[in-house]
Amino acid sequence: MHVLILMDLDGTLTDPYDGISRSIVHALAGLGVPEPPVSVLRSFIGPPLQDSFAALGLDGAAAADAIALYRDRFGRLGLYENSLYDGIPEVLDALCGAGHQLAVATSKPTPFAERIVQHLGIAESFGFVAGATLDGTRRHKADVITLALEHLGVPAGEAVMVGDRAQDIVGAQAHGMRSIGVRWGYAEDGELERAGADAVVSTPAELTRAVSLVTA
Known part of the structure; x- marks a missing residue:
C-alpha cells in the first residue's frame, strides 16, 4: 500500500x-x-x-x-548548525523508491524548515514542507498535519506520521492517523509508547518495514 x-x-x-x-x-x-x-x-x-x-x-x-x-x-x-542523522538519506531513497509520497510536518516555521531541507540536500525527497506560521497561529502538530493533508489532497487514512516526540503521535491521533515513533531523537524513555505510537523504531533502517506493518 x-x-x-x-x-x-x-x-x-x-x-x-x-x-x-x-x-x-x-x-x-x-x-x-x-x-x-x-x-x-x-x-x-x-x-x-x-x-x-x-x-x-x-x-x-x-x-x-x-x-x-x-x-x-x-x-x-x-x-x-544542524546535521542529518546517519541513514536518513538512504531511508528517504528507499521510501520514495517503494512508491510512497513524502512530506515534512514540523512545528518549526515553514521558512526555516524549507531552508534547512534545502541546505541539507534532501528537499527533492519531499513534495511539500508543512510548518508553523511565524505568528504562531499555526504551530501545534495537529494543525500542521491538517495543512499537509489539505494541501496534498490525501485523506488521513492514507497517511502516516513519523516523529520523535509525543506531540507527533498526539497530532496524528487527532486525525485518526497511524504513527511511528523514532527513538534516535529527543523523546524521554517511554514517551512514544505512552503517547500511543503504533510502532516505535530504533534506527532509520527500520522505517521502511515499520511503514509496511502499520499500513498492512
Whole structure:
C-alpha cells in the first residue's frame, strides 16, 4: 500500500541541538535570564517555541522578545548548525523508491524548515514542507498535519506520521492517523509508547518495514 508519510524535522530527520540550544541561550542572555541546564535545552526540541518559552515563565512581551532574539540568531547561524542523522538519506531513497509520497510536518516555521531541507540536500525527497506560521497561529502538530493533508489532497487514512516526540503521535491521533515513533531523537524513555505510537523504531533502517506493518 502506497501512503503519504509525514516526517517531523527536528529529532527525526536532523539533529538540531547545537543550533537550537545556542539560539535559546542567546535569546535568554538578551533578557538577562541565566542559561538553563541541558535537560531544559533539550526539551525545546519538538514543541512549539512559544510553548517552550512559556514553560520557562516567559509570556506576553517577554516571550515575544525571546522569540525575536532566538530567530535573529537562528536565521543567521542556528539553522546551519544542524546535521542529518546517519541513514536518513538512504531511508528517504528507499521510501520514495517503494512508491510512497513524502512530506515534512514540523512545528518549526515553514521558512526555516524549507531552508534547512534545502541546505541539507534532501528537499527533492519531499513534495511539500508543512510548518508553523511565524505568528504562531499555526504551530501545534495537529494543525500542521491538517495543512499537509489539505494541501496534498490525501485523506488521513492514507497517511502516516513519523516523529520523535509525543506531540507527533498526539497530532496524528487527532486525525485518526497511524504513527511511528523514532527513538534516535529527543523523546524521554517511554514517551512514544505512552503517547500511543503504533510502532516505535530504533534506527532509520527500520522505517521502511515499520511503514509496511502499520499500513498492512
